[in-house]
């Protein structure tokens with residue numbers, strides 16, 4: 001099939017290359033001319049494992065083109081997908097302005113039968129509005145007679161950054177919201193070769209399914225953070241609690257990692273978006289307001305703990321490993337690490353940071369006074385405390401004796417429990433994880449008096 005995808009971000013580009021790999025002919029459109037020029041030259045615009053290789057492969061196969069000109073590629077399209085950003089407004093409500101502006105542009109150009117697919121995460125009702133925008137623009141352009149040929153589908157995306165290509169190739173499920181049997185069949189054919197259960201449902205249910213999934217994952221994170229906070233107080237070890245809980249198949253092991261809370265471009269905005277959406281429908285979604293509050297508090301708790309251990313942060317040398325919202329990505333949007341670094345600054349700390357991929361994106365968000373180190377060990381040189389804020393594999397492979405040798409005080413505050421199993425106290429470090437009460441590893445905690 002001929003596919004046009006508007007928006008070449010994490011979702012649009014990964015999906016575009018994924019559909020090309022499935023054998024379709026894909027045109028990727030973006031208003032960012034710099035991004036399109038780089039893609040045209042075979043350069044990946046962001047870090048994602050395997051992305052560059054797939055880009056090369058699909059370009060060599062002639063299955064993908066990149067352009068800023070929607071009008072050039074639209075006439076050939078069987079399906080047009082919208083994958084532009086839907087960031088949160090200050091109120092928490094999703095800003096769907098970019099989605100509507102794409103819809104207006106499509107409508108002003110369209111003259112043939114097409115299935116429009118919204119991949120962006122949008123509040124319930126948005127797909128219908130997108131269709132209305134397209135049809136109104138077609139009518140304005142004198143093509144009202146063709147407007148009924150355009151239909152809409154909601155196919156939300158569930159990929160996770162850091163393993164986005166694998167998630168596209170082998171998703172846990174395909175959620176396909178349509179109005180007609182014909183569109184359902186067309187989308188089933190589009191995904192031919194993807195082995196995953198198909199959930200066919202209404203457009204509105206598909207829109208809500210995306211928010212519900214992200215909100216539940218965020219709820220699990222806030223829940224286990226609450227358990228971790230209780231564990232610290234009562235002398236339990238949250239890691240052992242999680243081990244025992246997660247063997248219950250009704251609970252499972254996923255998203256029960258305590259730490260500094262969730263971040264990223266999806267969870268914070270989607271939880272806030274669902275809370276807003278529910279409120280606008282007249283329903284007070286109490287659970288979600290607590291999920292948000294717990295998440296915000298978790299970051300402050302972490303900084304407070306550091307401040308107490310150091311006896312103040314003014315002019316104290318603090319190293320930070322990890323700026324992205326998690327390992328394996330360069331995405332710093334709504335990253336807990338960025339927020340924590342800003343909190344450290346507000347308290348007068350001298351901060352040196354290191355991230356394997358996210359230093360450049362982070363510069364736009366951080367004070368000019370932040371020092372950027374070339375390696376993880378360099379970042380820790382002279383530090384009185386080292387904060388671990390993203391789960392990069394690289395951080396586990398550091399030489400602990402070298403690290404201890406360069407730090408002023410060998411203290412580690414692990415905001416992800418990422419090094420918790422490495423027995424850092426045996427290398428002479430004071431180690432603080434989240435959700436267990438001493439610096440000693442599990443099983444070797446001092447008995448409570």
Ligand SMILES: NC(=O)c1ccc[n+]([C@@H]2O[C@H](COP(=O)([O-])OP(=O)(O)OC[C@H]3O[C@@H](n4cnc5c(N)ncnc54)[C@H](O)[C@@H]3O)[C@@H](O)[C@H]2O)c1
Pocket residue numbers: 006007008009010011012029030031032035083084085086098101102119120121122157158159160161265266
């Ligand atoms: N990033 C994720 O992990 C993820 C996962 C699932 C769903 N989503 C959802 O998918 C959507 C896209 O997210 P993303 O992270 O890929 O966004 P992104 O910010 O990485 O990319 C959006 C792209 O759209 C382009 N764009 C904006 N307006 C445009 C226009 N009018 N015409 C053409 N291009 C335009 C931007 O230049 C940018 O390249 C969001 O709704 C998000 O919630 C994201």
